Amino acid sequence: xxxxxxxxxxxxxxxxxxxxxxxxxxxxxxxxxxxxxxxxxxxxxxxxxxxxxxxxxxxxxxxxxxxxxxxxxxxxxxxxxxxxxxxxxxxxxxxxxxxxxxxxxxxxxxxxxxxxxxxx
Amino acid sequence: xxxxxxxxxxxxxxxxxxxxxxxxxxxxxxxxxxxxxxxxxxxxxxxxxxxxxxxxxxxxxxxxxxxxxxxxxxxxxxxxxxxxxxxxxxxxxxxxxxxxxxxxxxxx
Numbered sequence: 001x002x003x004x005x006x007x008x009x010x011x012x013x014x015x016x017x018x019x020x021x022x023x024x025x026x027x028x029x030x031x032x033x034x035x036x037x038x039x040x041x042x043x044x045x046x047x048x049x050x051x052x053x054x055x056x057x058x059x060x061x062x063x064x065x066x067x068x069x070x071x072x073x074x075x076x077x078x079x080x081x082x083x084x085x086x087x088x089x090x091x092x093x094x095x096x097x098x099x100x101x102x103x104x105x106x107x108x109x110x111x112x113x114x115x116x117x118x119x120x
Numbered sequence: 121x122x123x124x125x126x127x128x129x130x131x132x133x134x135x136x137x138x139x140x141x142x143x144x145x146x147x148x149x150x151x152x153x154x155x156x157x158x159x160x161x162x163x164x165x166x167x168x169x170x171x172x173x174x175x176x177x178x179x180x181x182x183x184x185x186x187x188x189x190x191x192x193x194x195x196x197x198x199x200x201x202x203x204x205x206x207x208x209x210x211x212x213x214x215x216x217x218x219x220x221x222x223x224x225x226x227x228x
Contacts, residue, residue: 044219044221044222045164045207045209045219046219047216047217047218047219050214050217059215059216062216095164100166100169103169103170104211104214105214105217106154106166106170106175106209106211107164108165109163109165109166110163110164111163113163
């Protein structure tokens with residue numbers, strides 16, 4: 001069974017940093033690009049970032065560009081999101097998601113989500 | 121950035137009824153549109169990709185149609201577990217990927 005297990009969320013002050021993790025199992029992790037998507041509770045979905053299978057290519061939404069860094073360690077089946085210079089508007093649930101098999105940029109499945117709260 | 125507009129915001133229906141959800145794109149995305157279902161406290165789940173293809177394990181009562189700028193998700197006969205929020209997503213212009221604002225299907 002494909003599983004994505006997330007960790008690393010929490011409460012941080014404005015300007016602070018946080019690192020999210022996503023550990024994959026049940027599939028060949030290094031064969032798939034991975035995404036991060038966030039959601040303010042009760043609101044819609046916002047795409048955050050994409051990383052290629054080997055980690056050589058990364059892409060970001062405009063709202064996080066220059067502050068967030070996505071990375072992966074294929075030897076550990078792990079995906080990361082380093083979030084720096086956090087703002088109150090970054091408060092959201094953050095989901096990691098795998099690209100659907102043979103269908104780039106469709107997201108399936110998603111991790112369980114981890115909450116990030118930026119507040120003083 | 122491609123903007124996706126979903127309507128209606130809320131759909132109030134009874135089990136067994138047909139649900140028709142709409143997603144309109146600000147420019148043509150050809151058939152590069154998908155649908156996700158999200159239940160309370162859960163992550164989204166892919167239902168439909170490339171406008172009309174059901175993802176693995178998705179019941180046949182879910183169907184997608186459309187191309188260009190206008191798309192529809194139809195649930196032929198609502199089951200109790202189908203009451204949820206549905207989002208459309210485009211991948212035609214994937215930098216960034218964008219999602220619609222969602223349609224909540226609630227029990228009437």
